[in-house]
Structure formats: structure tokens, C-alpha cells
Amino acid sequence: MWRTAQRLHRALAGAPLTRWDLRWGELATTDHRGATTLEVVSRGKHILQRLDSGLTLHSHLRMEGKWRVEDSGSLTTHQLANPQIRAVVGTSRWSALGLRLGMLDLLPTAQESTLVGHLGPDVLGPDWDAERARANLVGSSATIGAALLDQRNLAGVGTLWASESLFLERIHPWAAADSLPAGVVAALVARVHRLIDAARRHAVQSTTGSRRPGQNTYVHGRSGRPCRRCGEGVRVAMIGEAPRSGRCSTVRVARAASRPPTTAEPSARWARERADLPRGTAGVEVARRPQDVKADGPRQAAEAETRAVLGTGRVTGAVSASVSATRSETCPSISESGRLRALQMEASSSEEASFSPRSTSLR
Secondary structure, three states: OOOHHHHHHHHHOOOOOOEEEEEHHHHHHHOOOOOOOEEEEOOEEEEEEEEEOOOOEEOOOOOOOOOOOEEEOOOOOHHHOOOEEEEOOOOOEEEEEEEEEOOEEEEEHHOOHHHHHHOOOOOOOOOOHHHHHHHHHOOOOEEHHHHHOOOOEEOOOOOHHHHHHHOOHHHHHHHHHHHHHHHHHHHHHHHHHHHHHOOOOOOOOOOOOOOOOOOOOOHHHOOOOOOOOOOOOOOEEEEEEEOOOOOOOOOOOOOOOOOOOOOOOOOOHHHHHHOOOOOOOOOOOEOOOOOHOOOOOOOHHHHHHHHHHHHHOOOOOOOOOOOOOOOOOOEEEOOOOOEEEEOOOEEEEEEEHOOOOOEEEEE
């Protein structure tokens, strides 16, 4: 969101608006052409466009939304007729198109707190407070995976950063947040901030140091592939529940189909039970032995064989844990702020992981 807000700010700030078309319920009749954008800023996963008229246009992308910046002079009627467009705001030079937006509000700037006041310290904001974020996580009654995505604890953490940070710190996503030592949680908070801050100016998110396709993450977007640490197969499963309203909701613990682990790392038996769960069942992503993988077709058989070859020299006790987001037929799309989801699509087809190379595409 930070990069999206920065791009929108450069395109819209300081010039009067000549386009204002909000295709969103009661906002469709508003017209604020002539107003000047003072700034566009991010607050967690929210985007705030502040106008000199004392109003703020608030948007949230959810999982499928994005803002695109286009040359105003080159926009065609065909482009503007796109049924996925929810907002068109622009100047004589640049126009911002909001596609598949998850939230859109227009309110007085002085009342922004009604939409974002519940958020915790912003990982990339001027209010960042690592100690407060740590205290919020330790005080949560949820699992650490769910607590990390609860935007009231710290704002701006998505599924990629949650899964990668937990993996790098060797913390099981289903460990109770209030049971972890303060030092462990502090290290996790520091890791989250370091990863996101290092990636803020790059279009391709990376936690490995490489931004080459297929090499930019350890576990996120790598379901069924060998763990880079131990060689076991990476699995994805859900945690938390979907939001029940248009606002960011509290991340709550999902009901698991089998009992959760009683320690920070799952037992071998529990991991094998998880391997047999149907797709979409609440669980955790853990490393599995290649012989435990059921081959349902040629591609799965080939993957199992590959994992068997790469599975030698494993690190004893290593857990490949990931809490990843997806949009697939077997796991409906849901808000990052509300839950982590199962069955991550391949990185090559995931919008969240791909970040379109087109300079006008914003996520």
C-alpha cells in the first residue's frame, strides 16, 4: 500500500481534479471536480486521498483491488467502460483508475479516525512503535499467525510477510501468541519491520534477497514444493475467519478439523493427520515426508518424486510453516486483515505475488 499511495501522490497531488467518477452506491452522485489533492498517504492497508476541500477519499484494495495510473489524454471510452472500475479520479495530466476496490468512502478529513483509528502501529508509518506492537501481540488471545494479521496489533502486515517472518523466525503459526517468550515476539516484530521496510521501494516483494521469479520467497506461494531449508514439501492451510462486514475485522481463530498441536512445533502424527485433510480445511502449513504425499495425477506424482529426490539431508526439527493468501476455486477469496487462507496459487498466477511489470499497475 505504501508504494501505491506514493505513486498516487506523485500523479495527483498539487493539481485540480478534472475527473471525478465514483461508481459506488451513494457516492455516485458526488462531484468534487475542481478540488486539489493535498496528499495521498497509506495507513496500514488503507489509502487516504486528502483534498483541500476538507474531505478524504478512503479506499481499501482487499485481495483483488488495485489502482492504475493512466495518461488522462490517452484514456478511451472503451477503457472507462470497464465494469471492474469503481472509481476514476484524475487531473488534466494523470488519471487514477480504481479497479475491484474492496472499500470506498468519502468523509471529512477530521473524521478519518472512524475508519482507521482502530489500527495498531503502522509498520511503514511515522507512528511505528515496535514495543507497542510487541505488547499488542503478546496480549492477544489468538494464535500468533492470526494475531500477526490482526491490523489492530500492527498495521500493514499481509499474508506474505506473516508467512515469511514466521518461517524465518521458526515460529509455528498455531502457537498461542500469549505463550511465546517476550524475546521471541520482539524478534518477530523486528523481522517483520526489517523485511517490509527493505521491500517498500521495489515492485517485486522478496524475503530471500532475490527478486527472480520463483526465488523471491521461502514458503509463500510455494505450496507442494520442497522447503528451501529442509527439503520437505510445503503445505498451506487456513487460520482465522472471514470478515463479516465491509470493515477490517478482528482476526479470530479458525476451528481445526483435528486437534491443534500442544507445543510450538507439531508432532509427526499431527502433521500426518493434516496431510489427509480435505482442501480448504483449517490447519497449518508443515513440511511432509515425500512418501506421505498422495499423488492424485501426473503433476502431483512428478512433484512427489522431485521432493523425494530433494528430501535428503533434511534439517531435523525444522518446520516449514506458512500462512498464505490465495484466490482459488477451492478456497474463496477473503480479506487479508480477516484471515489467512489455504491453497496458495502458484506464484506465477498469484496477483499478490506477481506485481504486474507494467509501470501503470499498482497493487
